[in-house]
Amino acid sequence: xxxxxxxxxxxxxxxxxxxxNVSLTIAEGECLALLGPSGCGKTTTLxxxxxxxxxxxxxxxxxxxxxxxxxxxxxxxxLVFQDYALFPHMSVRQNIAYGLERRKVGKAELAKRVGEMxxxxxxxxxxxxxxxxxxxxQRQRVALARALVIEPDVLLLDEPLGALDRLLRxxxxxxxxxxxxxxxxxxxxxxxxxxEALSLSDRIAVMFDGRIVETxxxxxLYHTPQQRGVMSFLGTSNIWQATVDAADGPYxxxxxxxxxxxxxxxxxxAAGATAQVGIRPEHIRIxxxxxxxxxxxxxxxxxxxxxxxxxxxxxxxxxxxxxFLARQPxxxxxxxxxxxxxxxxxxxxxxDNVLLFPSGS
Numbered sequence: 001x002x003x004x005x006x007x008x009x010x011x012x013x014x015x016x017x018x019x020x021n022v023s024l025t026i027a028e029g030e031c032l033a034l035l036g037p038s039g040c041g042k043t044t045t046l047x048x049x050x051x052x053x054x055x056x057x058x059x060x061x062x063x064x065x066x067x068x069x070x071x072x073x074x075x076x077x078x079l080v081f082q083d084y085a086l087f088p089h090m091s092v093r094q095n096i097a098y099g100l101e102r103r104k105v106g107k108a109e110l111a112k113r114v115g116e117m118x119x120x121x122x123x124x125x126x127x128x129x130x131x132x133x134x135x136x137x138q139r140q141r142v143a144l145a146r147a148l149v150i151e152p153d154v155l156l157l158d159e160p161l162g163a164l165d166r167l168l169r170x171x172x173x174x175x176x177x178x179x180x181x182x183x184x185x186x187x188x189x190x191x192x193x194x195x196e197a198l199s200l201s202d203r204i205a206v207m208f209d210g211r212i213v214e215t216x217x218x219x220x221l222y223h224t225p226q227q228r229g230v231m232s233f234l235g236t237s238n239i240w241q242a243t244v245d246a247a248d249g250p251y252x253x254x255x256x257x258x259x260x261x262x263x264x265x266x267x268x269x270a271a272g273a274t275a276q277v278g279i280r281p282e283h284i285r286i287x288x289x290x291x292x293x294x295x296x297x298x299x300x301x302x303x304x305x306x307x308x309x310x311x312x313x314x315x316x317x318x319x320x321x322x323x324f325l326a327r328q329p330x331x332x333x334x335x336x337x338x339x340x341x342x343x344x345x346x347x348x349x350x351x352d353n354v355l356l357f358p359s360g361s
Contacts, residue, residue, distance in 0.1 A: 002063035036207035078147030257320030
């Protein structure tokens with residue numbers, strides 16, 4: 001395993017900038033997700049590390065050594081594509097062994113390493129099958145084994161689970177995390193799936209428009225993002241604009257129409273300043289009467305409810321024209337039966353769960 005450093009990397013196609021001054025360090029043994037919408041530059045960033053794209057500016061280092069002038073096969077990286085790119089005429093064993101054969105590894109060592117990868121990726125008994133005789137999850141594990149068997153310094157995964165159905169994707173998330181932890185290999189994977197990034201990575205780099213806008217652990221970026229766009233992209237959120245009314249010790253009082261909220265904010269804003277206020281749906285409580293112990297209370301009427309099995313999503317309209325989404329455990333709402341469209345309700349939430357984004361942040 002090795003550390004990966006991107007140093008002020010830019011890449012352009014003619015006058016179109018794909019990457020803009022991307023700087024990032026992936027520590028040895030770390031699993032980092034490049035997360036962002038389609039076209040944001042995350043796959044191009046991965047291809048710069050792999051060597052398929054040469055930056056127009058900046059440097060790429062693996063293990064402290066610049067690799068910007070090296071071809072992909074000279075960088076000792078393992079790569080797994082979304083479509084797996086397995087050789088259809090080869091067996092599982094032959095697909096896994098391909099990289100070792102190209103490196104002219106001896107037969108005894110080749111057999112040993114292929115056997116180890118078969119065991120690690122749980123492909124025992126499937127060694128002689130061809131790809132068309134495998135399930136999607138099995139093909140994904142073959143592609144992973146082929147990438148790992150060469151003992152790469154870095155493992156690169158481009159939307160590795162995108163071709164799988166939801167249930168299989170969740171199972172493979174667990175498998176990928178187990179393998180990465182067991183081997184301790186430096187891993188970078190590209191995804192636009194927020195849940196995948198949250199569940200698999202040690203750290204997430206969020207990309208918009210060719211730039212890395214924020215990095216942090218999954219917990220940091222979900223609960224305390226520094227930018228409104230990151231909160232919006234990483235999970236479901238309620239965000240609305242408000243005006244600062246006054247400061248109250250460590251809190252700020254903000255309002256929009258009849259919606260008044262108290263926010264625990266390190267950023268001090270002057271009265272009259274505008275900001276974006278955000279809260280996650282799971283941090284909102286719903287009640288038929290105003291809760292006596294609540295600091296922040298918003299009144300409204302239920303517009304609709306959506307039953308999701310483990311929880312119910314409740315959409316509440318307010319007089320200010322702001323719609324709130326609250327997420328409640330299904331067991332407490334009797335599968336939504338106790339929450340009906342048109343019912344007046346009160347939403348409440350704690351100041352510490354409210355996030356504040358100054359205008360222009």
